[in-house]
Amino acid sequence: MKYLCLVYMEEKHLHAMPQAERVALSDESMAYCEALTKQGELLSASPLHPVDTATTVRVRNGKVAATDGPFAETKEQLAGYLLIHVRDLNDALRVAAKFPGARYGSIEVRPIKEGGCA
Amino acid sequence: MSEESSTSLRAVVEELYRTQSRQVLATLIRLLGDFDAAEEALHEAFTVAVEQWEREGIPANPRAWLVSTGRFKAIDGMRHRARFDASLEELARQLETASVSLDAESFDGPSVEDDRLRLIFTCCHPALTPEAQIAMTMREVCGLTTEEIARAFLTKPATIAQRIVRAKSKIRDARIPYEVPPQSELPARLDAVLRVVYLVFNEGYSASSGNAVTRQDLSGEAIRLARVLVQLLPDPETIGLLALLLLQDSRRDARVSESGDVILLEDQDRTRWNREFVAEGAALVQQAFSMGEVGPYAIQSAIASIHAQAADAAATDWRRIVELYDLLLQAESSPVVELNRAVAVAMLDGPAAGLTLIDGLLARGELKTYHLVHAARADLCRRLGQTEEARRAYEQALSLTRQGPERRFLERRLLGLTGQGS
The missing domain is CATH 1.25.40 (Serine Threonine Protein Phosphatase 5, Tetratricopeptide repeat)
Incomplete structure (x- = not known):
């Protein structure tokens, strides 16, 4: 089963972080992703540009409406993702919980619907 | 078969349904990998039992018979529907071959007890909302109907039905596994299970609105569920929870007057407390405390046990109660516990x-x-x-x-x- 783990964080916390801490967090995240790749569980992972670059697209009554910003207004913004391939939700939750970002923000774990397109 | 023996067969089947249907269901969910298919299979198995046992007599191991018949019926049904949906044929074949190694042992061994735990842990999975966990537990583990659950929680059957449908889709689509969590995750996951049992009890013990202070059925279900858990997972907290429920429930008759008014602990007629529950609860408290480190439920049960064994409010060992509240605050700090401590x-x-x-x-x-x-x-x-x-x-x-x-x-x-x- 494939799961998309969406990493939510408060960007201002990240920006306010001392340089050394930010580098350490980034190194730790990359090391974790490397380990997951070796285990064959990580398909793809990437940090995202800050939320100011997000656009949400909706189509209503045949009209396309693109709005600035993420899909929901919360304190935390979508900061990155991991696309993983594991046995079941419990394993997915275990993988997500060990990602360093889980300590700073939230990770939304979404099962991937097979055989669809986005 | 004579009319008399036919009546007695019906009584046997009804008794089996009452005592075994949840275990049969739990095993069928494991074998079929699907809640709805398992429920359907369960009912088919009992229907066939009534017909077939009348002709052939009751099998030596009725539970194993029910599981194997239910599984057979489910696979058969899938084959039948496969004529319209080819993917079902593949699924039916998978199910059949996956279970060829199953013998009577698999239908009736220790793994069957594990199935009940699997069912409980799946229904109380943290990926489901607390309301869904309660509804699923009452429906699947306790076997209450949607209408019964709705009545107990003062809500509409449609609301409960929707919660159950959503929970089942989430279990299927997000692939919540049918398993007992590994030892390393057990304490946290067990907490969630115990919380559901405690919420069900409390819902029955003090309704959050309306005139009935007690809704005995729910509290009774919670106690029954706690007993099952103690039997399956004799952990100090599980034992503590059962003790707590028994001790609280022992005061059921004394805490409300005939006109339905609340009577405070200190004013209750202690001769009306259920002595059997008090004795059983007190023994369980001892057992939990003898096992080493105790958690919030065991500590609360110890407090309840001191109240239950005191002749009146003045004779209560308040010093020990304050000590136990201190211990409880260490285990689980909460303003409500602080309030109770202040009263002590x-x-x-x-x-x-x-x-x-x-x-x-x-x-x-x-x-x-x-x-x-x-x-x-x-x-x-x-x-x-x-x-x-x-x-x-x-x-x-x-x-x-x-x-x-x-x-x-x-x-x-x-x-x-x-x-x-x-």
Whole structure:
């Protein structure tokens, strides 16, 4: 089963972080992703540009409406993702919980619907 | 078969359904990997049992027979539907080959007990909302109907049905596994299970609104569920929870007057407490504490046990109760526990000491809208002769509760103040 783990964080916390801490967090995240790749569980992972670059697209009554910003207004913004391939939700939750970002923000774990397109 | 034996067969099947259907269901969910398919298979198996056992007699191991018949019927049904949906043929073949190694042992060995635990842990999975966990547990583990659950929780059957449908889709689509969590995750996951059992009990013990203070059926279900858990996972917290439920339930008849009014612990007729439950609860408390480190449920059960064994409020070992509240605060700090501790301190060191603690809680902004804080405060003020302050606190408490019997109790206390004069 494939799961998309969406990493939510408060960007201002990240920006306010001392340089050394930010580098350490980034190194730790990359090391974790490397380990997951070796285990064959990580398909793809990437940090995202800050939320100011997000656009949400909706189509209503045949009209396309693109709005600035993420899909929901919360304190935390979508900061990155991991696309993983594991046995079941419990394993997915275990993988997500060990990602360093889980300590700073939230990770939304979404099962991937097979055989669809986005 | 004679009419008489046919009646007795029906009684046997009904008894089997009552005592075994949840275990059969739990195993069928494992074998079929799907809640709805398993439920359908369960009912088919019992239907076939009534017909076939009349001709051929009751099998030596009825539970194994029911599981194997249910599984066969489910695979057969899938084959039948495969004529319209080819993917089902593949699924049917998978199910059949996956289970070829199954013998009577798999239908009736220790793994069957594991199936009940798997079912409980799946229904109480943290990926489901708390409401869904409760509905799923009542429906799948306890076997209550949607209507019964709705009545118990004072809601519409459609609401409960929708919660169950959503939970089942989430279990299927997000692939929540049908498993007992590994040892490393067991404490946290067991907490969730115990919380569901405790919530069900409380829902039955004190309805959050309406006139019935007790809804015995739900509390009875919770106690039954706790017994199953103790049997399957004899952990100090599981034992502590069962003890707590029994000890609280032992006061059921004494805590409400004939007119449905609340009677406080100190004013209860202790001869009306259920002595059997008190004795069983006290023994379980001992057992939990003898096992080493205790958690919140075991500590709460120890407090309940001290109350249950005291001849009256004055003879209660308040010093030990305050100690246990200290222990409880270490295990699980919460303002409600602090409130209870303050009331115990008032019994040990006098109302002024308790009042200081409660005022401290309120000053921190905690529990401001919790009616029991104001009721407890009012009671301590009353004991200290601060009638005006007591009146204000009772009125505050009244403005915060909707429950009929609680309101009548507070109104009586207010009236009592007027009698005292100010």
